[in-house]
Amino acid sequence: MGGRIARTAWSRPLTFVVHYSSDSVQRMLEQNLPLPGQFHIAHWGYYLVLCVFFALLIRVVISFFTSSVHTIRVIGVWDCREAVATSWAVFKGFGARHHDLWITFFIGLIELVGYPVLIHFRQLAVIGGWLLLKTASAASWEKWKTHRTEYTRFLFGNLLTIFISFWLSCFVSRY
Secondary structure, rough: OOOOOOHHHOOOOOEEEOOOOHHHHEEEEOOOOOOOOOOOOOHHHHHHHHHHHHHHHHHHHHHHHHHHHHHHHHHHHHHHHHHHHHHHHHHOOOOOOOOOOOOOHHHHHHHHHHHHHHHOOOOHHHHHHHHHHHEEEEEOOOOOHHHHHHHHHHHHHHHHHHHHHHHHHHEEEEO
16 A cells, blocks of 8 residues: 555545536537536535534434423423433434434434535525425424424524534535
């Protein structure tokens, strides 16, 4: 190996192209000009690892808040040791009381992968539409009318996802 750095598939650039069929786009392709919908992620492996890391971090934070509320409801006061102990059961997602089967994690991960590209192309209306759909469908859930803390945790998780997505958008560039 003698000082040579192997270039893995994870460190190669990843380029996405949106296909168009108009004549003007055909001319752009012939002249090797970038299309309006092309984007490039320089280190897509690192980008995906960061997305998974931040999705897990958000899950840890939300699990801690969920277990804290549960601790207050059961004991009557907030106890840090009890909240940390309960956090693991909530984090696993397969507990008797808190079972989300990691679906929220995967939705958040997809959002963390997709939002930065949409932010880079200034398609904030798509993100806003998705958040509106999530919030409107969840707002009709009867439990949120009596337990506002679950709704605020939902909003806080979305807020963290959006802030992190703005930072992750620096990894996305036009091709």
